[in-house]
Structure formats: C-alpha cells, structure tokens
Amino acid sequence: MTARLIDGKAVAATLRAEVAEKVRAAGFTPGLAVVLVGEDPASSVYVRTKDRAAREAGIDARTIRLPADTSQTDLLGVIRTLNTDPAIDGILVQLPLPNGIDARAVIEAIDPAKDVDGFHPVNVGHLANGHPALVPCTPLGVMKLLRSAGIETRGARAVVLGRSAIVGRPMAALLLTADATVTIAHSRTRDLPAECRGADILIAAVGRPEMVRGDWIKPGAAVIDVGINRLPDGRLTGDAAFVSCAGVAGAITPVPGGVGPMTVACLLENTLTAALRRR
Ligand code: NDP
Numbered sequence: 001m002t003a004r005l006i007d008g009k010a011v012a013a014t015l016r017a018e019v020a021e022k023v024r025a026a027g028f029t030p031g032l033a034v035v036l037v038g039e040d041p042a043s044s045v046y047v048r049t050k051d052r053a054a055r056e057a058g059i060d061a062r063t064i065r066l067p068a069d070t071s072q073t074d075l076l077g078v079i080r081t082l083n084t085d086p087a088i089d090g091i092l093v094q095l096p097l098p099n100g101i102d103a104r105a106v107i108e109a110i111d112p113a114k115d116v117d118g119f120h121p122v123n124v125g126h127l128a129n130g131h132p133a134l135v136p137c138t139p140l141g142v143m144k145l146l147r148s149a150g151i152e153t154r155g156a157r158a159v160v161l162g163r164s165a166i167v168g169r170p171m172a173a174l175l176l177t178a179d180a181t182v183t184i185a186h187s188r189t190r191d192l193p194a195e196c197r198g199a200d201i202l203i204a205a206v207g208r209p210e211m212v213r214g215d216w217i218k219p220g221a222a223v224i225d226v227g228i229n230r231l232p233d234g235r236l237t238g239d240a241a242f243v244s245c246a247g248v249a250g251a252i253t254p255v256p257g258g259v260g261p262m263t264v265a266c267l268l269e270n271t272l273t274a275a276l277r278r279r
Helices: 008-026 041-056 072-084 103-109 121-128 137-148 168-177 192-197 242-246 259-278
Strands: 031-037 060-066 090-093 157-161 181-185 201-204 222-225
Touching (some): 008 137, 031 072, 031 259, 072 090, 121 168, 137 168, 157 192, 168 181, 168 201, 222 242
Parallel strands (some): 157 201, 201 222
8 A cells, every 4th residue: 555544533533622622612502403214224323423422522412313204294393493492503304314205395494504414505505606604514524634634625636426415516616615626527427537537636425335446546646535335244345445546546535434434523513613603
C-alpha cells in the first residue's frame, strides 16, 4: 500500500469532542428527535448509534419509534408536533421509509430550521446556491475529512461517482463551493474508468461493492469511499477495492472507519448548529 490512510474514526472522535465541549459551553441542552418507522434492522442500528452519540455529546436525544403500518397522515402529525416543540432543535426521519409513505412529503414537512439531515428543499436550495445552511451529514463529513488530510480542493478535478440526493448531489455542490472542478458520474456515464482516471479527488458513492479498481485511479489521487456494502460472508466493504486502489492513490479512506463515523459526528454538529441558530 502506498496511499496514506485517512482515519475517519479519529477525525470523527475529535469533532464529537468539540461538539460536546460547545454544548457544555452553550448553557442549554440541544434536543434531537430521531423518528424511526418500522423495524428495518440496518435502520435500527443506525438510529441506536445516532442516539448514543448524541447523548455522549450532551444532546438530549429522543428516538420516536413508530410501527411499520403508521399512516403518512399520522407521521406528518408527529413531524408537525416536533416542529413546534421548543425543546427540539433537530428532527431526523430515518430513511428508507416503509412502502406507502411518500418520503418527499415527509421531508418537506420538517421545519427547515430543524432539518439536521439537510434534505429539505430550502436547505438543498441554499446549498445549490453556494450558501450552505444545514448540509447533509455524509457529504459534510467528506469535506471535513478532505480538510483534515490537507487535500486541496481549490482547482482540483473532483469526480463524484453517484448522484443521489443524500450523497452524490450535495457532495458535488460542496466541492463546487470549495472551488473544485466537478464531474458527477452515474449509471449512464460512458467510460466510467476514464472519467475516474481524470480525478485528483474521487468520491465513490454508488453502493456497488469494490467497483472502483486501482487502474481507475490517477496516481496520487485522494479516494474517499462512501460506500457501505455487506458481502454475503457478513464483511463490510466499500465501493472501492481497497488494496488495489491504495496501491495507486495518494490517500484513501477505509471502510469501515472512514466516512461512516463522520456522518454521525456531523449530525451532532448540525444539531448544535440548528440549536444555536434557533435560540
Ligand atoms: P443510491 O442507490 O441512492 O445511489 C447510487 C448512485 O450510484 C446512483 O446515482 C446510481 O446511478 C449510481 N450507480 C449505481 N450503480 C452504478 C454503476 N454500476 N455505475 C455507475 N453508477 C452507478 O445510493 P446512496 O447515494 O444513498 O448511497 C451510496 C452508497 O453510500 C451506499 O453504499 C450507501 O450504503 C452508502 N452510504 C454511506 C453513508 C455513510 O455514512 N458512509 C451514508 C449514506 C450512504 P443512477 O442515478 O444512474 O441510478
């Protein structure tokens, strides 16, 4: 391996400690409501992780568990109650939602000032205009990782693999705001390897285990692997083939221990940001 390892666990631990310190200094307890509909096992794990991390940072985390057959009307009612609850600064609805519930309607019902996932169209619009308000946690975490590793975005050619609303699109907007020249690639892109080989910074967010190979990487490039894929044998792997990419890249994030921990830490930071703005 020639690439430097970007240790997301360590960077996230520092950020979490900073948030905890700021919460102590704030003189009030920020409140975070995490809404989980149904019993998707992966979602339940994510929600528990977020809840625990929030408590450790001194945030009053409240997990609201609703049965899988909750109607959209009832869910929207819960959101409205949280919107007007003065003790709640951040609202997160864990995705995916069960079939029959329109995720878009639910996200649009969240007060943009409490939208700590940054998915509300008002926050998406601010981000697209280059004036970020509450920014989606995973791409925000990636930007912090790049900064912590001293990777220059200004003037860099960045390729974002994936165009989801949760990762790819906001990622591209943040890199653009940080003065990178950005290409967004997706399943209809012609010659993905050639696109990727032009990248000084490659962000992989496709959800395809080990799709990105070493011969897709420009020597010395930074590879940020957002993917979290569970293999049939139970192991977790990213969207990049770690060993082959690390032989060519200049810096790379591992999976697990790269972007994942940053997502949780940035949720805490967003909750604090929302709380400080509101109060
Ligand atoms: P989505 O499935 O919503 O989006 C995947 C994107 O990848 C789409 O834009 C799709 O293109 C593109 N894509 C899929 N297959 C290919 C292919 N063969 N070639 C080129 N492009 C392809 O996934 P998410 O954005 O939600 O998540 C991506 C990955 O990141 C997943 O592994 C997920 O688990 C992980 N993740 C990790 C987080 C973390 O905290 N580390 C947080 C969120 C997600 P098209 O639009 O054309 O269909």
